[in-house]
Each structure stands twice: as structure tokens, then as C-alpha cells.
Amino acid sequence: MWRQDTSAAAEPRAKLSRSGLAWALTGIVVQHLTVARIAEGLGVAWDTANNAVLAEGKRLLINEPARFDGVKVIGVDEHAWRHTRRGDKYVTVIIDLTPVRDGTGPARLLDMVEGRSKQAFKTWLNERPQAWRDVVEVVAMDGFTGFKTAAAEEVPDAVAVMDPFHVVRLAGDALDKCRRRVQLAIHGHRGFKDDPLYKSRRTLHTGTGLLTDKQITRLTALFADDAHVEVEATWGIYQRMVAAYRDEDRARGREAMVTDRIDQHRRTEGAHRGHHPWPDAEEAC
Structure with a gap:
């Protein structure tokens, strides 16, 4: 029997390829696409896309404790995660924009928090060590005043800007x-x-x-x-x-x-x- 090694293309028993997962994460975090749009683009069911994105997000975030190192510029935005009446359909997305500012690489996903309120972002910032918050120089956000107020209270020395x-x-x-x-x-x-x-x-x-x-x-x-x-x-x-x-x-x-x-x-x-x-x-x- 002849078999071809596909481990470079996808994880064992995975339903999506590595490139497909990368596209999905970029679409959700950077381009603000919905999970339904991601599923349509990949030609899979909503649950398949949602489970794969969550698993990959956890792998990249939770299993990478050094992701917070060297963060000086953060971006915060809301994203519609689900389009149902059950629960909060929005999440607050926090990304590291330091590589973009310094010209060393693309933005990195730091975390996703359920909800889109001032308290959601404020709680997330408060959970970071004070030493980490002290080195944050810029917080880029949309026009939501809740994010601006949370940043002013938790990282008062950082400059709040609206992203391009x-x-x-x-x-x-x-x-x-x-x-x-x-x-x-x-x-x-x-x-x-x-x-x-x-x-x-x-x-x-x-x-x-x-x-x-x-x-x-x-x-x-x-x-x-x-x-x-x-x-x-x-x-x-x-x-x-x-x-x-x-x-x-x-x-x-x-x-x-x-x-x-x-x-x-x-x-x-x-x-x-x-x-x-x-x-x-x-x-x-």
C-alpha cells in the first residue's frame, strides 16, 4: 500500500488544512468576516469552521505563553462572532500591532474576550501585570468610547488613537x-x-x-x-x-x-x- 505524508499540509485527522486555518483566522481577526462567511469560503459546515478556528486560536494563544512579550502597541475592536439571539454575539478582539508599527512583521492575535463593553476590555487589561501595562505606548481602536475609557483607566500613559x-x-x-x-x-x-x-x-x-x-x-x-x-x-x-x-x-x-x-x-x-x-x-x- 502506498501512502503520502500530508502532515505538512494539515494536522493528523484535521478537517481543515493549515493554510485554510490561517486564512480563516486572518479573515475573522483582520477582515472582520463572520464564521458563516468563513465556512462558506472553505466549503465546510458552520460547526466545522467554528470548532477549527477556536481550536487553532487556543493552540496559538493559550499554548504560547510568550505571546505577550514585547507588546507596546495594541489594537482593540469588536467582532460579530455569531448571528443568533442566544448569548452575546460579539467578542472583543485584542491584537499586537507592535510589529506593524516597527515594520518587523504582521499583527498578532493576543486574545478574544466575550462581549464588547468597556468592562470587557477593562477587565482584560486589568488581568495583565502592571509591568506589562506600563510599557504599552499606543492603543488603537474604533470610535467606541467604552474602549477609550477603559484604556484611559488601565493604561493611562498610553496614547489612544483611532486605527486607519x-x-x-x-x-x-x-x-x-x-x-x-x-x-x-x-x-x-x-x-x-x-x-x-x-x-x-x-x-x-x-x-x-x-x-x-x-x-x-x-x-x-x-x-x-x-x-x-x-x-x-x-x-x-x-x-x-x-x-x-x-x-x-x-x-x-x-x-x-x-x-x-x-x-x-x-x-x-x-x-x-x-x-x-x-x-x-x-x-x-
């Missing part, structure tokens, strides 16, 4: 609100499928360096209408924010973000006077 994902998402939300407001002011109703603003809603969120010729044509036609000038100005600011975060030179990206914030009013006024706020193509790529 949520900053860009808030900017995108502002762009959507502006589009809807202008749509209502012009047409007196919410967007219909044939309304230019509604048809462009996804294109407006696409980075300028990723736009197809068809999308560029659509935006050019959209912004040619003076009634859409406020949307054009807001879109230009949104794209500049994305470009600043994508800049490989962090110092230059930070400078661009500060400059944009100071110069925001000038660009908006320029748009009202008919100046074009499209970001420079090279800068936005």
Missing part, C-alpha cells in the same frame, strides 16, 4: 451622507437605480488608482454637473485621506494628512468656485 480602517470608514460614511443629502435636495427623494448619484455610490469609494476607464468616465460626467459640487469636494477629501494612509513613506503620509486637514476648507471653497478637487493621480495610487 475606522478613520477611512468614517470618512466614507461622511461621503455617503453628503451624497444622500445632495440627492434629496436635487430630486426630493432617495436614490433610484437610474439616478447618477445613486449609480455612482460604489465608484465613489473606489481608490483613484484602481478606477477603470468606465468608472472614470462615470465620475467625470457626475462631477460635470455643478449641482454635484459638494459631493465632488467631499470625494476629493476622502481620496486624499486614503492616499495618505497608503503612502509607503509614513512621514510623508502623516504630513499629507495634516496638510489636508488644515487645507480642507480651502479645497471645499475652491470646489464651490469651480476648481477641480480631484487628487493628483500619482499621489492617490
Whole structure:
């Protein structure tokens, strides 16, 4: 009988491969995918995906006591773990962003705590040794004030910041609100499928360096209408924010973000006077 050694591809008697598990963990922690979406992507049942992810998480976390060593920058966010009415469907995810900040590697999962309250994060921080909390320099989070308050109480010397994902998402939300407001002011109703603003809603969120010729044509036609000038100005600011975060030179990206914030009013006024706020193509790529 001939047998092939598959231990490099998967654990013995495992239902998912090592690469599949790595993809699942990355999807849940970094990309905020649900277990149902993970199961669909892997072509397995929900229970199979859930059990495998939990087991791998425990193996990487609980069996790796050194995971807390050298942590100076932590990120905290909520994740919808289950979509049922039983129990708390959310978990608080804590990751180590030190390697990302220092440019030495990707983020690392530190822990997942049931619930998404201030108390959940505060309790987790309080369970860490004081010496560990004293070296935490930055806590990155979303806009939830509970996380910020917990960090202020348990790691008061750390700087609380909003992570780029949520900053860009808030900017995108502002762009959507502006589009809807202008749509209502012009047409007196919410967007219909044939309304230019509604048809462009996804294109407006696409980075300028990723736009197809068809999308560029659509935006050019959209912004040619003076009634859409406020949307054009807001879109230009949104794209500049994305470009600043994508800049490989962090110092230059930070400078661009500060400059944009100071110069925001000038660009908006320029748009009202008919100046074009499209970001420079090279800068936005």
C-alpha cells in the first residue's frame, strides 16, 4: 500500500488544512468576516469552521505563553462572532500591532474576550501585570468610547488613537451622507437605480488608482454637473485621506494628512468656485 505524508499540509485527522486555518483566522481577526462567511469560503459546515478556528486560536494563544512579550502597541475592536439571539454575539478582539508599527512583521492575535463593553476590555487589561501595562505606548481602536475609557483607566500613559480602517470608514460614511443629502435636495427623494448619484455610490469609494476607464468616465460626467459640487469636494477629501494612509513613506503620509486637514476648507471653497478637487493621480495610487 502506498501512502503520502500530508502532515505538512494539515494536522493528523484535521478537517481543515493549515493554510485554510490561517486564512480563516486572518479573515475573522483582520477582515472582520463572520464564521458563516468563513465556512462558506472553505466549503465546510458552520460547526466545522467554528470548532477549527477556536481550536487553532487556543493552540496559538493559550499554548504560547510568550505571546505577550514585547507588546507596546495594541489594537482593540469588536467582532460579530455569531448571528443568533442566544448569548452575546460579539467578542472583543485584542491584537499586537507592535510589529506593524516597527515594520518587523504582521499583527498578532493576543486574545478574544466575550462581549464588547468597556468592562470587557477593562477587565482584560486589568488581568495583565502592571509591568506589562506600563510599557504599552499606543492603543488603537474604533470610535467606541467604552474602549477609550477603559484604556484611559488601565493604561493611562498610553496614547489612544483611532486605527486607519475606522478613520477611512468614517470618512466614507461622511461621503455617503453628503451624497444622500445632495440627492434629496436635487430630486426630493432617495436614490433610484437610474439616478447618477445613486449609480455612482460604489465608484465613489473606489481608490483613484484602481478606477477603470468606465468608472472614470462615470465620475467625470457626475462631477460635470455643478449641482454635484459638494459631493465632488467631499470625494476629493476622502481620496486624499486614503492616499495618505497608503503612502509607503509614513512621514510623508502623516504630513499629507495634516496638510489636508488644515487645507480642507480651502479645497471645499475652491470646489464651490469651480476648481477641480480631484487628487493628483500619482499621489492617490
